[in-house]
Amino acid sequence: MQRARIIYNPTAGRELFKKHIPDVLIRLEEAGYETSCHATKGHGDATYAARLAAERGFDVVIAAGGDGTINEVVNGLAEHEVRPKLGIIPVGTTNDFARAIKAHGSIDKAVDIIVEGHTKKIDIGKMNDQYFINIAGGGRLTELTYEVPSKLKTVLGQLAYYIKGVEMLPTLKPTPVRIEYDGKLFEGEVTLFLVANTNSVGGFERLAPKAELDDGMFDFLILKKANMADILRIATLVLRGEHLNDELIIYTKANRIKVTSDEKVQLNIDGEYGGLLPAEFVNLYQHIEIFVPKDYA
Numbered sequence: 001m002q003r004a005r006i007i008y009n010p011t012a013g014r015e016l017f018k019k020h021i022p023d024v025l026i027r028l029e030e031a032g033y034e035t036s037c038h039a040t041k042g043h044g045d046a047t048y049a050a051r052l053a054a055e056r057g058f059d060v061v062i063a064a065g066g067d068g069t070i071n072e073v074v075n076g077l078a079e080h081e082v083r084p085k086l087g088i089i090p091v092g093t094t095n096d097f098a099r100a101i102k103a104h105g106s107i108d109k110a111v112d113i114i115v116e117g118h119t120k121k122i123d124i125g126k127m128n129d130q131y132f133i134n135i136a137g138g139g140r141l142t143e144l145t146y147e148v149p150s151k152l153k154t155v156l157g158q159l160a161y162y163i164k165g166v167e168m169l170p171t172l173k174p175t176p177v178r179i180e181y182d183g184k185l186f187e188g189e190v191t192l193f194l195v196a197n198t199n200s201v202g203g204f205e206r207l208a209p210k211a212e213l214d215d216g217m218f219d220f221l222i223l224k225k226a227n228m229a230d231i232l233r234i235a236t237l238v239l240r241g242e243h244l245n246d247e248l249i250i251y252t253k254a255n256r257i258k259v260t261s262d263e264k265v266q267l268n269i270d271g272e273y274g275g276l277l278p279a280e281f282v283n284l285y286q287h288i289e290i291f292v293p294k295d296y297a
C-alpha cells in the first residue's frame with residue numbers, strides 16, 4: 001500500500017474542506033493509499049509539513065488549499081532528491097494553479113484525478129532561494145495580491161482583488177529596472193514585470209497564453225511605463241487575450257532572468273510578498289511530478 005499525506009489549510013477560501021475529509025480519506029483508502037492529514041497552523045507550516053513528509057518517504061503529498069498552500073508545499077518538496085508525487089485539491093480563492101492543470105471545479109473532481117493516477121512532470125520556478133509554481137514578479141501593480149486581506153477574500157472571493165486593484169490604480173508609479181534575460185537586456189521604467197510558469201494568473205487565464213508547464217521556459221512579460229489610462233486599456237485587452245502586441249508590452253520566453261534596480265522594489269511570489277530586488281529567476285525543468293487529468297497527462 002502506498003502512503004499519502006494530505007496537507008490542508010483550514011482557513012483557505014471559504015473554509016469548506018474540513019467537512020469533506022472523511023469522504024476524501026475513504027476514496028484514497030479504496031484507491032490503495034494509506035492516508036494521514038496535517039492541518040496547517042499558519043504561514044510556513046505547509047512547507048515544514050511537506051519537508052517532513054518527503055523525509056519520511058511518503059509516496060504522495062496532497063496539498064489542499066489555495067495557491068499559497070500549494071506554493072508552500074512545493075517549497076517543502078523542491079530541495080529533496082527523491083520527491084513525493086504531488087496531488088492538488090483546490091479549495092482556495094483563485095486556484096490559479098489548479099486552473100492551469102485543468103484540475104479545478106470540485107473537491108470530488110480533484111480526488112478523481114488523484115485516484116485515477118495520471119501524472120506529469122512539470123517545471124517550477126526559483127526566485128533567489130524561494131520556489132514558485134505560478135508566477136513571480138515585481139512592480140507596484142503586483143503588490144495588490146498581498147494587500148487583499150484574507151477575511152475579505154473569504155467573503156468576496158476573487159472580487160476582492162478587483163476592488164483592491166481599482167483602489168490602488170492612482171498610486172501606481174513606474175520603477176526603473178535593469179533586466180537581463182537569456183542574453184538580452186532591457187533597461188528602463190516598468191509598471192510591472194511577470195515571470196509566469198503557468199498561463200493562469202490572478203484568474204486572468206489569457207495573461208500568459210503561451211505558457212507551457214513542462215517546456216523548461218518561463219513566459220516573461222514586461223509592462224513598460226504606463227499611465228492609468230494605459231493600465232485600464234491593457235487590463236481590458238488582457239481579458240480578451242489581445243495584449244501581447246501592445247506597444248507597452250514585451251512578451252517572450254526565457255529560462256533565466258536577472259532583475260536589479262537602484263530603487264527599493266517589492267517582489268511577489270505566487271501572490272505573496274517575496275522580498276526586495278535584486279532577483280534571479282531560474283526555471284527548474286520538470287522538477288515536480290503532479291497528478292493531472294488523463295487528457296492533460
Ligand SMILES: Nc1ncnc2c1ncn2[C@@H]1O[C@H](COP(=O)(O)OP(=O)(O)OP(=O)(O)O)[C@@H](O)[C@H]1O
Nearest residue numbers: 012013041042043065066067068069092093094095
Ligand atoms: N491555520 C492557519 N491560519 C491562518 N493562516 C494560515 C493557516 N494555515 C495556513 N495559513 C496561511 O494562509 C495563506 C493563504 O492560504 P491559501 O493560499 O491556501 O488560501 P487562499 O488565500 O484562500 O487562496 P488563494 O491563494 O488561492 O487566493 C497561506 O500562505 C498560509 O501561510
